[in-house]
Amino acid sequence: MKKVIIQITSGKGPAECCRAVALVYKLMLKQAARQAIKVQPVEIISAEYKDTYKSATFIAEGNELNSFITTWNGTVQWIAESPYRKGHKRKNWFVGVAVFDVKALPVWNDADVRIETCRASGPGGQNVNKVETAVRGTHVATGIQVLAMDSRSQLENKKLCMERLQAKVMARQAEHLVEQQQQQWLNHHALERGNPVKIIREKL
Template sequence: MKTKIIQITAGRGPVECCWVVAQVLKLFLEDIKNNGYTYSILQREKGFENGTLQSATIQVKGKELDLFIASWIGTIQWIGTSKFRKHHKRKNWFIGMYEVKQEQTIAIKEKDISFQAMRSSGPGGQNVNKVNSAVRATYHPTGDQVVVMDSRSQHQNKKTAIERLKEKVHQSQLSKLQQSLSDQWENHLNIQRGNPIRIFKGTDFKKKHKKQSYASNRQQLKKDLRNELKN
């Protein structure tokens, strides 16, 4: 199963672009579900107006994701009159969708965990303090540590330490991912206006049909050639 992280952004676009981000997010999530994939929303940054989003970051999971994601990645254009400035002459608004590079996920191996017995302290009475039932667990690839003294059983404390260590490493990975998102925030500045991957139009956000395949391009070239020969 593959995992992809996608960012939808209005860049430095005006409020209309933030409205488009919110609409595209709804359609993207619907398309994910219709294709049998699962998702989780990692981040949403609200726009200044109600119902708008400056950006959204989505994690998508499923098999054979590449073609599906490729059909969304790029510039998205909305053609329509502003919902916020009715007399504004501009009718073409652009947002971007990008794949976010992920930090390599660490699969914790228990053989890389070392344990150190410790004398328990705190609540538990003298019976606890007489034995080295507490445990310090260290995961050597990252240096993360946890100390567990919940139980009088050292064996139980080791089991608990493993679970807490896994959670701690997982949180570290999430922090790295958030940093990665921040580092790639420059996507906001690089939205390309040309050759949009998808075009929507109207306040009801209907999709405008636009073929992007090589087959359709070949057919169009043949048609143009026939017309030139006739002329």
């Protein structure tokens, strides 16, 4: 099953482009759901106004990724009047969508995790506090920790802990990968206003 990192960015565009990033992100999530593509948010960088993003980065995984990527990879043109500058003549706003291969991420290995059990705190009665049912997982290489104490079953908490820790570590690794490749993307795939892969006409 294919897995990629996708980043939507406003580049150095104004607030309207940041709004377009949020709207494109929303549209991409809807399309991903229709195509049974699993999406895991990595990082959302908010902009000045409510519901505006400088960038949105997520991991996408599924069997229909190629068609999904082809639809979005490149420059997206959003045609709408500015909600922030009434009467502004410009109606064309551009955002960039870049795709990175997750194969560049380190392979996950359960052996890299240190597991510790501890007593759960909070609601649940005396039985919860007397038995070490909570599980803390530490990814040794990064120091990232996750504590799971949802269940009274230590086995179930361990499973939840490993799942959440893997997601958290992958998200951190994805962030680093995007940071490393962002400048390369800006250099080679700068927003080409005259050649959008998709044109959307809708109110901002």
